[in-house]
Amino acid sequence: MSDIVATDRIAPLEENPERAGFLSWVASVDHKQIGIMYLLSGLAFFGLGGLEALIIRVQLAMPGNHVVTPDTFNQLFSMHGTTMIFLVIMPVMAGLTAYVIPLMIGARDVAFPRLNALSFWVQLFGGVLLYFSFIAGGAPNAGWFSYAPLSEPAFSFNNGVTYWVLGLLGIGIGTLAGAINMIVTILKLRVPGMTIRRVPLFVWMTLVNSFLMVLALPVLNASLVMLAADRLLNAHIFTPAFGGSAILWQHYFWGFGHPEVYIMILPAFAIISEVIPVFAGKPIYGYEFVAGSTVAIAFLSFAVWAHHMFAVGLGHLFDLFFGISSMTIAVPTGIKIFNWTATLYKGRIRFTTAMKFAVSFLLMFTIGGLSGVSFAVVPLDWQLTDTYYLVAHLHYVLFGGSVFAILAGIYYWFPKMSGRLLNEHIGNWHFWLTFVGFNLTFLVQHLLGMMGMPRRVFTYPDWPGWMTLNMISTIGAFVLLLSVIVFLWNIMVSLKTGEIAGDNPWDAWTLEWATTSPPPPENFDLVPPVHGRRPLWDLKHPDRADELVAAAAGK
């Protein structure tokens, strides 16, 4: 180990406060503790959002059901969507990023540790504010995109949407601050030798994604303050009856909302780009293309928002432009799928639970991507928009995509965070229950949508086939509940009695595996030298180091 060098970027070990007790977490500015708190808050909100989804599915299990009132149903689906997007996927991705990025680039912490803590607490406060609406007269009920004029006081009688505005502002500001922090961390704190062409793809994609957040979140914040003016100051920016424009809200919201879709999926791509190569035992196929296509997606994501608005009647030319631009996005995304698949080809694949989730991500996300492209075909969109086909599509992208990737990431990095491996046997059960439950729930919804079942209706007539398909979907939702219970059980069992992980249980090659599990507060005593994209591989196989192989191949 003589070739391990110390770097000047690592602060000397000052103190080693025990990470125990409530205060050491609440007052923490350590990126690892903040990352774990993000994950825990995401898990708690996942429980709430999942509970809302279960009630929705119970209500829809049979035609003419009266488990909840229509008004409660509106609140449930609005809160389910808002929770899963803003309080589960985004914070969990933020948590994984906050935990992993400084370790991956060999830094001691993020660039601004206190800002990091502020980001977390502000977004958590936003989430609590959002849920406070339940006891303050009623939750938001105008859907996760709060279309005007439905979200205006004239149509929304409780204060729910006002809480939605304020809660999302908190989340928006916290996320924005977190993104700025990440960009500075990645651009300024990389260990010597780790050029921008050598950083792991996880880092690359987090960088691109953070830029996306810096540009997209202010769009949300500006829209929110305008909606707040309507609701609190009696203004009429989005109320057509008084000269305002409801379409303006749609443009503004989707101006944020479509980049937001990529904000939720790029971190998933980032996780997959680490997990697949490690468990295929090969470097990623086409590093430059995976990184470059991410940049392409980020650019395109700002030019496709109106494909959410084909049914508005904006005009033929308008629809044509956004239809084509939306199809274009399938190209860089397809490049990625191709690269990940090519990485698997002839690999020495180890089907760990993380890998199972990663490979099924490829399948599920591709299905979601294909149904997405079908929505870019304007006449098809007119037929299928606001039906269960759309619900199926977005869940294949966000659950089959983002959540599967998150689970892959958690199985992958849990040993680093806790020092113990998650149980693979229970993990196998968790994976198959999730996979089966997910497809039971959402595959049939494609059919329901094509049969004309609209989304967001609290009940439906007893038409042929509708009950059977809805019942299958509800059963699937309960299988998913079971899978979550198994997952929680796995976490609890493994935290106590899990196999000790050691520094590098997966034989991975990025820097976070060079330190102990869990890492000490200062992260590293010594950082291995970085001569290529796989520093730990180079260290372990000096005779087959990446740069030697590349040189031998005459590159």
Place this chain on the structure above:
Amino acid sequence: MSKSKLAVVLFILSEVVFFALLIVAYVYFHAYPGEGPTAANSLNAARTGVFSIFLFASSGTMALASRSYRVKSGAMLGWLIVTVVLGGIFLFGQAHEYMGLYASGVTANRSLFATTFFTLTGFHGLHVAVGLLAITVVAVLTASGSFGATERETEAFGSVEIYWHFVDAVWVVIFSIVYLWAFL
């Protein structure tokens, strides 16, 4: 570029987008005015123009403060105070304008012009206030002799300066669109 400068530039990038959306909403409803007060019949461009000169001048005095800081001149504190006074006069002008509008019945809910005007200029005013706060902090620390020239402090000063110039630059755009355009 240093860590904090990069962070401030990124922050300003997001602010540009934020203001851009407020401006687009203003312009949209300027093009399709409904009933009620409009820019042409409620605003006094000449008076706001005079107050704007104070804000623009404060960017100059901030630059002078920055130069004094670099050459470690004692004039820095003076220039900071002048900057705060100039910015304060601008804010006073805005408050005066708001009170006048309020007195003549132009409130945020009266017309789409009024709503988008108050949203846009209100958020700008808020940014000016935050900037003044930051400059005041630097001035107070300088006066108490505890604002030195370590890397940390240089970075802090640079960040405040960039932010202040940004607040100023946004006003050039807002003033042109809201006040000048109304009378062309």
